[in-house]
Amino acid sequence: MGFAQLHVLKGVFVKQVKILSRYIGSIVTIAVMPYMIGGLFTGIGYAVGGPSAQRNFVANTGISNPLLYMVLGGSIMLAAMIIMENVGSVIREEQLIGTFELHYLTPNNFILLWFYHIIPVALLMIMIFAFNVTPILLYEGGILSPIEWVVASFVVFLSMVPLVGVGLVIAALTVRFKEVDAVINVINSGITLLSGFFYPLEIFPRIIQEIAALVPTSHAVELLREIVAYKSIPLDTPSKLLVLAVLSVVYLAVGSITYKRWEEHAKRTGELSKY
């Protein structure tokens, strides 16, 4: 059974890598987007803040390099958005080209199958994260140690897992209602605001901070900032990883239940391949 799953994973991985490599322009855009967003925020910030902009930024965030702060946040934000939308878009695409039903002829676990689709994308996002952060670190004259890179990559990956749960909910809505871009926009804006990709969450009232603690990316961004900006692994890393793991289980469980309910309903009503 385990070996068979590896074959499925390999098949999905190869397929996804082939599809991703077909759209080099999109990958380049995603790779440079954090610099565009980070550059815009930093540029405007310096223009608005004047000579004391840097001092104010340090006082408000505790981090001395605004560009690193913004680019790091931008990379994780894009990764989160892409992962959440990807599950839904993979299923929708299969429906549109008429291959979605064919998957149901195989003896696969469909939650695992859609989860496998995310792995190549998550790996790509880890590479983009490294590609984004490294030049700034090199310019500063420092670089992360291999163990710090491993921990940082693991944090990025682990923060993506719960988002697959959100993706499964979006996928269920997508196949049910066909066009759910409006819902995705609402989910994206809420997660982006509460993750603190570009600002510390301490600026919000206590109640908002508590709600933000339920959003996995808020923990990931905080941890990554500490690893990358201070070039050290914080002492509370294991407890934060545990929180991310618990959130992963909860989000994936909610996502799986929602998806399976739709799947059963679709099989009964014959909606599975309707598009």
Next chain:
Amino acid sequence: MQREQANFQSTRRVRFVKELWSFILEIKASAYLGLKTYFRYPAWIAADIITTPLWILVFILPILLFLPKEMWRNPQVINFFYWAMIMWDIVSAGLWSFGMAIRREQQTGTLEFLFLTNANRAVMFARSIFTRMLTLSISITYMTAIFMLLFGTPISFVNPMGIIAVLLLGLLVSCGFGELYGALVFRFKNVGPVTNILQFVILGISGIFFPITSIPDPYRVISYLSPFTYIADMVRHEAMSLPTLLPVWMEWMLLVLLAVVLNFVGLKTIQWIEKNLKIRGELGAY
């Protein structure tokens, strides 16, 4: 001889009225299509209303980090950001309208049919400008309330009529800019990420989120070349009584001139590219 001259003038008048009427009908059809498409997706309208304040916070909070905390509710700063968000709408109106409309028609295979008609090419693809006028009015009302609620600062509307005039002229300028950009989309088909990148560049160089006087001198020349610099400058002058880069009358004249010239050049460019694509048989290719 006199009768012939009178007949000739009368025919010219009739033709002018007919052409004007046709032009009005084209505008009506384009506006109808734009509005009908917009109202077909009520979920998007609701999502816009829900997400706008969230995106505003996501965008403004990082910039506020560069200011001392006591300045975060400074009326001048908040008003600057408010008008910047409105200006963002104007910039994206031009960039996304024409290019996207042409591309959509190409993809759905209806572009060739539209080009069989003698309708004005600029009006034909200007449909989202009409919805943009509607959404801009909604945005102004809605964002005023949100900014007051989030930051506790009143929004300044020193000269409301002046603001309306600048915004309308701004939309026309943006429209002309969009026609030029749309012509490029028409020619090169898939422009990929260019629209997004261009949007960020324009926001950066046009002094939309900060006065261009804070840009170092040699780079400021680029800002002077952007038409959006003057729209932002005039909007802030009419709304917040801030001094302008050029004398006020000169900026009004410049905006009118930009609106006329950009629309004329944009239309001519679309027509020229259409002619070239027809010769090469690439009109409907995408």
